[in-house]
Amino acid sequence: MKQRSFYHLITPAAMAAVDRDAARSGIDSFGLMQKAGQAVCAAALRLFPEAVRMAVLCGPGNNGGDGYIAAEALRLSGVDVHVFHLGDPALLKGDASAAFLAYRGKVRPFAEYGPCSGDLVIDALFGAGLGRVLDQPVVEVIERINAASVPVIAVDLPSGLDGLTGQPRPVAMQACHTVTFMARKPGHLLMPGRALCGTVEVFDIGIPGRILDAHRGDVAINTPGIWGGSLPKLTGAAYKFTRGHLTVFSGPMSATGAARLSAMAGLKAGVGLVTLATPTEALCVNSAQTTAVMVKEVDDLPALHEYLKDKRMSAFVLGPGFGVGEKARAFTLALSDRKLVLDADGISSFHEKPEDLFEHFAKNAPTHLVMTPHEGEFTRLFPDLANEPALGKVQKALAAAKRANAIVVYKGADTVIASPDGRAFINENAPPWLATAGSGDVLAGIIGGLLAQGMPAFEAAAAGVYMHGEAALRVGEGLTAEDLAAAVRPLQMETAF
CATH class of the missing domain: 3.40.50.10260 (YjeF N-terminal domain)
Structure with a gap:
């Protein structure tokens, strides 16, 4: 549009x-x-x-x-x-x-x-x-x-x-x-x-x-009036498999909550199916804590490759509670040809050699990697940009997006969504009570859910950030991440303009 x-x-x-x-x-x-x-x-x-x-x-x-x-x-x-x-x-x-x-x-x-x-x-x-x-x-x-x-x-x-x-x-x-x-x-x-x-x-x-x-x-206010035409459209012939399948990777047994928040947010954002890909050690706790979200054992890289043979898996979220290290790096690179939201531990896992991440996603066209760093994660991945006083937040996000060939969601009270093609949106609907543990996990899940439903990466990221703010406004001050995930709603076309 x-x-x-x-x-x-x-x-x-x-x-x-x-x-x-x-x-x-x-x-x-x-x-x-x-x-x-x-x-x-x-x-x-x-x-x-x-x-x-x-x-x-x-x-x-x-x-x-x-x-x-x-x-x-x-x-x-x-x-x-x-x-x-x-x-x-x-x-x-x-x-x-x-x-x-x-x-x-x-x-x-x-x-x-x-x-x-x-x-x-x-x-x-x-x-x-x-x-x-x-x-x-x-x-x-x-x-x-x-x-x-x-x-x-x-x-x-x-x-x-x-x-x-x-x-x-x-x-x-x-x-x-x-x-x-x-x-x-x-x-x-x-x-x-x-x-x-x-x-x-x-x-x-x-x-x-x-x-x-x-x-x-190409710098604009993040609003449905720009990207509303890209929102998923339901028809009378829709069923769960036509609405996309999101996979969220869980961390070990002691750190499963973040992935479950992402999974629930993706489901609430309108995706048809969500699977928690979990290590064996966390299978019981994830199974006991989920109902509409499915659980699948994916312990290592061979298991992931086997899982990826099913091409119906539309989009992936990796990072919330996953753990920083070699496993996160290997899983991320194995997903370089898939729609991926890389968050939290997934981003931090590349802080020593970010070029490994950038090289694997460099040739993707259109861009299908979305990274959602907060200030600390951005600094770990792009230290030269973060410490350049002459650059503002928009300029930093745009430079990072171009370098990584990714949509960069540079989080904060003034979240900036930047694309390698030079477009950038500044978000303004997020209330201050979004600053709470688990809020970013919910955002990653919303964006993943929109990607799985077929939205282009930049529009999915922008819409996800906006929906995240709307959910927080719906709940009000004092929200927890659990409240936030439960309050996520798909945007309706009639309210998008």
Whole structure:
């Protein structure tokens, strides 16, 4: 299906190109700035009508221009407005200069601002295009504002926040509300940027969609509106074998719970059959703890090869509770031509020689390996990428996906799903109570269940992450992994858009 542009994020560089193309097309760029500033004014009046004073902090560029427009609109509304400028306003150029000249109130140097009780700060210092580390005097004022806990409305993005990576440079304003324009930027979703932005309002200032579409790129918000058309479709002729067969590998007797969580999650995600492939020592405990999930002895590599002769086995999950070591490596490589979710111990088993894993899956087309590392597992497999400060989470995930020829689900509060072809989704529906033992095992099972039902790997991973978040929201705070697995539901087509 055609992807809808309003789900896509605009990088700061792309947004600058959008602004240039809008001006070249004949659109009045100062008119766009006026709409932006008026939107900020409206948000301030709507959200903080009780503010005693509105302090507008204006920077040396177009973000500052938005601030001057907002300040004049607030002044005309009868608000007590105090404007503080960073740099010499006489040096402003173009639309920012025109905005400064349109403001009829007094201005004072930025260094003179001190937060007071009853203030609302409108942060129009730097937007998403900040390309450098903040100067120390600016850092000190931002730290004073954050320490005072006065409410802040950010214009485009909290000052100091990198719009591409969501990382402070080196600190960022703590906003309770952010007004951005036309589309969100990656920094609005990536942590800690998401927490620093507060609520995010996207205001349409009138740039045509065709111009946005020309620069939107392949980074998007993870939403059913993009991949919903790939969800498994049930027909009246369906039966269990047409709905796929998922195999989840169990670890030894002392560590079987993780695999059972994955197996149950896969079943709840809609797959027709699930088998727990278990070593003999764990056969009794797994048999005693499962009902709808089948159990099969698979002790070693010869037994696995025998099991794989049945081509009806649609997809596999390896890693949850499996154990780190040679057996995990051998089983993984034996599955290099099958749809595989590699999680937890499966990933960590290759930390000494990750190239062995990458080489075995290098020629697969289309990609059918999905890896689901958390921060520690990602660092073990991709230490150079993890420790590269110039890269944001999206860039790290994309580089890892290309290197491994795998879909990489880089987990966290801001899970990134990345494909070797350059596509990446950022997830935002996961509540904080998903941070609990066994949650990742459930996610691996959901993705495996969707793979077994025939979804392409990237779409299955994205849908699995989204379904994982929805299940957690369904249960609520205080959930356990058992609650989470039981709450998994297939997404219905009518609710996917």
